[in-house]
Amino acid sequence: MRPSQTTRRAVVKTLGAAPLLLGSAAFAAAGERKEGTTRKDRVHVGVIGVGARGTSLLETMLALGNVTVPALADIHAGRLEAAAALVDKASGSKPALYDDGPEAFRELVARPDLDAVIIATPWEWHTPMAVAAMKSGKFVGVEVPAALTIDECWELVRTSEATGVWCMMLENVCYFREMMQVLNMVRAGQFGELLNCAGGYNHDARASTFDSAGNFDASHWYTWHTLKRDGNLYPTHPVGPIAQCLNIDRGDRFEYLVSISSKARGLNKWVRDHHGAEHPNATRKFALGDVNTTIIRSASGATVTLTYDVQSPRPYDLAIRIQGTEGLYEMPRDAVHLEGRSAPDQWQPLGDYRGEFEHPLWRTLGAKAGEFGHSGSDYIMLHRFVECVATRSIPEQDVYDAATWSSILPLSERSVAMRGAPVEFSDFTGGRWRSRAPVPIIGG
Amino acid sequence: MRPSQTTRRAVVKTLGAAPLLLGSAAFAAAGERKEGTTRKDRVHVGVIGVGARGTSLLETMLALGNVTVPALADIHAGRLEAAAALVDKASGSKPALYDDGPEAFRELVARPDLDAVIIATPWEWHTPMAVAAMKSGKFVGVEVPAALTIDECWELVRTSEATGVWCMMLENVCYFREMMQVLNMVRAGQFGELLNCAGGYNHDARASTFDSAGNFDASHWYTWHTLKRDGNLYPTHPVGPIAQCLNIDRGDRFEYLVSISSKARGLNKWVRDHHGAEHPNATRKFALGDVNTTIIRSASGATVTLTYDVQSPRPYDLAIRIQGTEGLYEMPRDAVHLEGRSAPDQWQPLGDYRGEFEHPLWRTLGAKAGEFGHSGSDYIMLHRFVECVATRSIPEQDVYDAATWSSILPLSERSVAMRGAPVEFSDFTGGRWRSRAPVPIIGG
Numbered sequence: 001m002r003p004s005q006t007t008r009r010a011v012v013k014t015l016g017a018a019p020l021l022l023g024s025a026a027f028a029a030a031g032e033r034k035e036g037t038t039r040k041d042r043v044h045v046g047v048i049g050v051g052a053r054g055t056s057l058l059e060t061m062l063a064l065g066n067v068t069v070p071a072l073a074d075i076h077a078g079r080l081e082a083a084a085a086l087v088d089k090a091s092g093s094k095p096a097l098y099d100d101g102p103e104a105f106r107e108l109v110a111r112p113d114l115d116a117v118i119i120a121t122p123w124e125w126h127t128p129m130a131v132a133a134m135k136s137g138k139f140v141g142v143e144v145p146a147a148l149t150i151d152e153c154w155e156l157v158r159t160s161e162a163t164g165v166w167c168m169m170l171e172n173v174c175y176f177r178e179m180m181q182v183l184n185m186v187r188a189g190q191f192g193e194l195l196n197c198a199g200g201y202n203h204d205a206r207a208s209t210f211d212s213a214g215n216f217d218a219s220h221w222y223t224w225h226t227l228k229r230d231g232n233l234y235p236t237h238p239v240g241p242i243a244q245c246l247n248i249d250r251g252d253r254f255e256y257l258v259s260i261s262s263k264a265r266g267l268n269k270w271v272r273d274h275h276g277a278e279h280p281n282a283t284r285k286f287a288l289g290d291v292n293t294t295i296i297r298s299a300s301g302a303t304v305t306l307t308y309d310v311q312s313p314r315p316y317d318l319a320i321r322i323q324g325t326e327g328l329y330e331m332p333r334d335a336v337h338l339e340g341r342s343a344p345d346q347w348q349p350l351g352d353y354r355g356e357f358e359h360p361l362w363r364t365l366g367a368k369a370g371e372f373g374h375s376g377s378d379y380i381m382l383h384r385f386v387e388c389v390a391t392r393s394i395p396e397q398d399v400y401d402a403a404t405w406s407s408i409l410p411l412s413e414r415s416v417a418m419r420g421a422p423v424e425f426s427d428f429t430g431g432r433w434r435s436r437a438p439v440p441i442i443g444g
Numbered sequence: 445m446r447p448s449q450t451t452r453r454a455v456v457k458t459l460g461a462a463p464l465l466l467g468s469a470a471f472a473a474a475g476e477r478k479e480g481t482t483r484k485d486r487v488h489v490g491v492i493g494v495g496a497r498g499t500s501l502l503e504t505m506l507a508l509g510n511v512t513v514p515a516l517a518d519i520h521a522g523r524l525e526a527a528a529a530l531v532d533k534a535s536g537s538k539p540a541l542y543d544d545g546p547e548a549f550r551e552l553v554a555r556p557d558l559d560a561v562i563i564a565t566p567w568e569w570h571t572p573m574a575v576a577a578m579k580s581g582k583f584v585g586v587e588v589p590a591a592l593t594i595d596e597c598w599e600l601v602r603t604s605e606a607t608g609v610w611c612m613m614l615e616n617v618c619y620f621r622e623m624m625q626v627l628n629m630v631r632a633g634q635f636g637e638l639l640n641c642a643g644g645y646n647h648d649a650r651a652s653t654f655d656s657a658g659n660f661d662a663s664h665w666y667t668w669h670t671l672k673r674d675g676n677l678y679p680t681h682p683v684g685p686i687a688q689c690l691n692i693d694r695g696d697r698f699e700y701l702v703s704i705s706s707k708a709r710g711l712n713k714w715v716r717d718h719h720g721a722e723h724p725n726a727t728r729k730f731a732l733g734d735v736n737t738t739i740i741r742s743a744s745g746a747t748v749t750l751t752y753d754v755q756s757p758r759p760y761d762l763a764i765r766i767q768g769t770e771g772l773y774e775m776p777r778d779a780v781h782l783e784g785r786s787a788p789d790q791w792q793p794l795g796d797y798r799g800e801f802e803h804p805l806w807r808t809l810g811a812k813a814g815e816f817g818h819s820g821s822d823y824i825m826l827h828r829f830v831e832c833v834a835t836r837s838i839p840e841q842d843v844y845d846a847a848t849w850s851s852i853l854p855l856s857e858r859s860v861a862m863r864g865a866p867v868e869f870s871d872f873t874g875g876r877w878r879s880r881a882p883v884p885i886i887g888g
Contacts, residue, residue, distance in 0.1 A: 192713075195706045195756060196735035204789070258702040258864040262639045263745025265769050269636075291640035291767065293739050293749050295864065301707025305737050305749065312639060313783035314772055315791055323735065325709050328758055332776060339757035345648070347759055420702040420739065422864045 043389045046071040046117045046138075048105045048129055050083035053143060054120030057170070058083055060372045061118070061382050062090040066390065070113050073098035073105040109133040116389045118170070119143060122221040127152040130167050134159045140167040141385045144236040146402035149410050150426060153403035157428045160399040168385055168395040169402035171240035173318065175377040175384070177366065178350055179241040180359035182322055182329050184441055186245045188357065190338055192326030194246055199238025199320035199331075200307030206270040209311075214275035214282075226288040230261050231412035232308040233288065236405045238318055239296075239306060240397070244439045245322050246302050249400045253425065253433040254304075257296040259412035260420040261289025266311030294412050296425075306408070360443035384442070396439045403428040487833045490515040490539075490561045490582075492549045492573055494527035497587060498564030501614070502527055504816045505562070505826045506534040510834065514557050517542035517549040553577040560833045562614070563587060566665040571596040574611050578603045584611040585829045588680040590846035593854050594870060597847035601872045604843035612829055612839040613846035615684035617762065619821040619828070621810065622794055623685040624803035626766055626773050628885055630689045632801065634782055636770030638690055643682025643764040643775075644751030650714040653755075658719035658726075670732040674705050675857035676752040677732065680849045682762055683740075683750060684841070688883045689766050690746050693844045697869065697877040698748075701740040703856035704864040705733025710755030738856050740869075750852070804887035828886070840883045847872040 045067055047058050051074070061067050069087045072095050074080045080097045088094045096111075098104040102125075109117055109132050116139035119129045123145060130142045146169040147153045160167050173179060185191065209223045210216065216223045225233055246252055264286045272282040292308040307319070320331040327338035335347035342348040361380055362369070369376030369383075388395040407426060415423045427433060489511055491502050495518070505511050513531045516539050518524045524541045532538045540555075542548040546569075553561055553576050560583035563573045567589060574586045590613040591597045604611050617623060629635065653667045654660065660667045669677055690696055708730045716726040736752040751763070764775040771782035779791035786792040805824055806813070813820030813827075832839040851870060859867045871877060 193709055195709065196737070196753070256863060258704065258739070258866075260702065260739045260741050260747055262741075262747040265637055265639065269769050289745070289747075290769070291747060293640070293747055295702070295704045295737050295739065297704050297706075297864070301733070303704055303706040303733075303735060303737060305751075307749075309640070309767075312767060312769060312772070313781065314767070315781055315789045323753075323756065323758070325713050325734070325756060328756070330776075332774075337757065337759055345759045419700060420741070420864075420866045422702075422862075 038391060040115070040390045042066050042068055043115045043386055044068045044070055044113050045386070045389070046073070046108045046111065046114045047083070048073045048108060048117055048119045049121035049125075049143075050074045050079050051076075051120065054118070055079070055083050055086070056373045057118055057120055057378065057382065059086055060378045061386065062086065063372065063379070064383060064386055067386055069095050071096045071098065071108045071111055073108045075099060075102055075104075105129055106132055109136045109138055114138055116141065116385075118385075123148055123225070127156055131155055131159045134163045134165045134167060137163065137165060139165055139389050141170050141382075142167060142402070143170050145169075145234065145406040145409055147406040150407055153407045153426065153428060157399050157403050166388070166394050167399040167402055168388070168397050169236065169405065170381060170385070171236050171397055171401075171405065172374050172377040172381045173237045174240045174244055174397065175380040176241070176374075177359070177362050177376065178331065178334070179320070180362055180380075181350065181354060181357050183241065183244055183439070184357045184359050185329070185336075185353065186322065186324075187438075187441055190327060190336075190353075190357070191322060191324030191329070192339075194302055194322065194324040196303045196305070196323045197242040197246065197321060198305040199242055199318055200309060201234045201237050202307060202309040202314060202317040202319055204312060204314050204316070205310040206266060206313075209267060210271065210281065214271045214279050226267065226286050226311075227284070228287050229413055230264075230287045230289055230292070231259055231409060231414075231416045232292045232294050232306055233409055234308055234310070235294070235306055235408035235412070238320055239304065239405050239408060240401075241320065242304055242322065243401065243405060244396075246298060246304070247438045248298065249404055249429050249433045250436040250438045251434070252298045252300045252302065253427060253429075254296050254404060255299045256422045256424050257294055257408065257411055257415060258420045258422050259292060259294040259415035261292040261416050264289050264311070266290045270311075289416075292412065292416070294408065294415070296408070360441065364443060396442060400428050400436075482835060484559070484834045486510050486512055487559045487830055488512045488514055488557055489830070489833070490517070490552045490555065490558045491527070492517045492552060492561055492563045493565035493569075493587075494518045494523050495520075495564065498562070499523070499527050499530070500817045501562055501564055501822065501826065503530055504822045505830065506531065507816065507823070508827060508830055511830055513539050515540045515542065515552045515555055517552045519543060519546055519548075549573055550576055553580045553582055558582055560585065560829075562829075567592055567669070571600055575599055575603045578607045578609040578611060581607065581609060583609055583833050585614050585826075586611060586846070587614050589613075589678065589850040589853055591850040594851055597851045597870065597872060601843050601847050610832070610838050611843040611846055612832070612841045613680065613849065614825060614829070615680050615841060615845075615849065616818050616821040616825045617681045618684045618688055618841065619805075619824040620685070620818075621803070621806050621820065622775065622778070623764070624806055624824075625794065625798060625801050627685065627688055627883070628801045628803050629773070629780075629797065630766065630768075631882075631885055634771060634780075634797075634801070635766060635768030635773070636783075638746055638766065638768040640747045640749070640767045641686040641690065641765060642749040643686055643762055644753060645678045645681050646751060646753040646758060646761040646763055648756060648758050648760070649754040650710060650757075653711060654715065654725065658715045658723050670711065670730050670755075671728070672731050673857055674708075674731045674733055674736070675703055675853060675860045676736045676738050676750055677853055678752055678754070679738070679750055679852035679856070682764055683748065683849050683852060684845075685764065686748055686766065687845065687849060688840075690742060690748070691882045692742065693848055693873050693877045694880040694882045695878070696742045696744045696746065697871060697873070698740050698848060699743050700866045700868050701738055701852065701855055701859060702864045702866050703736060703738040703859035705736040705860050708733050708755070710734045714755075733860075736856065736860070738852065738859070740852070804885060808887060840886065844872050844877075844880075
């Protein structure tokens, strides 16, 4: 273990004597004492999981120009080789590769030359890997959802608090150009006091749920969840930007939710239509209802309606709505209505307000970002991740956000199982939601 | 009491010996024996309530050409005179007017020359007036919602069953051109098996909630409900066409719902902004949250999400979605996606399918209907109402629909009061929902 880590651990241990009071001061202190500088010119990031998503994140990160990738881990040697070639091409040196089974990532996170790790593996590995990385003193960027159970959510929070290392869930919808403009408009009071928001992960994912023979295999790891679980299994995409607008865990908090699923027909039908009625998956019982709907209520009385809809034919649609006492935004319309500014009873293109409210990060990075994944949001997100690693500052998506947003998954399952009965959220901040500052307009 | 009524009562009494088994056979028998003919050339309809809505219905009904209006009732003499002038202009004879207080309608419904009555009064009068009219042997067309409490729902149902007279709630969204086309497409299997529907009454009604001085008065009768009630106070507009698509009480039934409201800010803010912070209504406590969201689950596992949103600045939007295993319709987009017909991941204008699926009633009546209220839906609806009166046949919106759709109002209030706990629907059909026939494509 290198000295800098020892130093950080010592700091954390001291601060740890005041449990649950750490928060940003502790993180900042840990970061500062570790490096003794305010900014690193280069950061060293390991990547765990280089399937489609991990490889895309890797490529985007390499394009930032100030990231060295000394190590990669995956259980598939072929994928690792392809990803290593990308690193080699970008930097002229091959990374160390860890492919010796599912636990090989532990060797990666223990490497003393890493500042941080990116985790893009199947869901059930997110928390164990993030926890191991934090315990090795590495800042964490973990794909969504960060956790699958309430226990895992608490484990993330307590590990981050105990180690003084932050964990950022890589919720890229928070970095969509339109959502960052909307956040800027929320902060400027354009919508008044927020009342109700909505959104969904509405995405026909049937084709990627099975292999070409209608079976599950290792590359269709997700399908196993649909066999066993019924709820909103993927809530963070819509709820991330909504929670930032509503100041969740930063002045307000999610208090309870109710959740109801429809019948499950889509996956059986898909297999029947493509592989015949005799295929075992044509009649296999899938737990996941085709359309899940969840309503959340916050302590201040704001409500959020979420859908999860991935087993039916439909165009992709996050369907985000942000509504307040003075106006609303609707993503499907790409439009707003603002009282006193828009014509009465009329929608107005969101673009009409871009000149006034474009987010500063998109003003400065938008041209470059647009070349990368998810319309540029991945670039902006990883820029922020790397920036926070380089400056030892807490990212705007911290471990409390990761826990609260991810917790909708198990809470919705509980509610569905009780015919929609209300289920309480945990307060992962230990009461500090009242005083934590809202997400600022970064770069503004 | 005229002989024909005695005859009908006698029939009902006989049939009444088989309680809850009446349904359409009883209605048909009663109707047939009353008149002894299959069709009346002219029908005689009284109108109770000739405010803005009642007057609009009256004008539309007079345009049908086969309706005589011998009597009108209202508590406002001035409104009655204006409405009577319309009748006079259309028919050359003035109707009898009943304006002697709120109970004067009882004289109107007792008139032996009426076949039916239209009721367009404040909400709390709908059930008492409908019940009185049925007890006098008059077919009923009642504005929405037909009832405000579960007891009132049962009273409507039991009165209709006991008298053998039908009660049609005048839910005009069921007659919207696009919703009738969508129903036709549902029946043709274009969306597959239905999974999830959504809709709302989303309408900035703040300006009509107060008078010009920010006070309640008799013409703003609705506002009193917002003081006392929190829930979905106006569910029938979106749920009507959805229930027809889902065959509710006709093969499926609503089983339970959960409902959550946001905080209430809009009405106080409206009064404050327009009449100053010192106005008593600027700080008066209104019970109704600004945005109510309700999820209903049916016995077959279909779900319905409803919103009620009338106290915020926003464009009018019923926001109806009809989604099945093979495609979906979304009203805000005026578009569908049909698997195998629409391009992958793309929306397609609903109008692309008009040639194939225009509803027969719109094909034949659409040109004329378009001259009348709510884009012609009122004309089609009243055509159906009058047609059913003339032929003594049960309308496609019967008393069970009126009860079930209206019952969402009190059920949502109960759920909101219990932080979203699930609340069971009553089965107003007494089990006959399993065998009742779906709404047909009329005129097809």
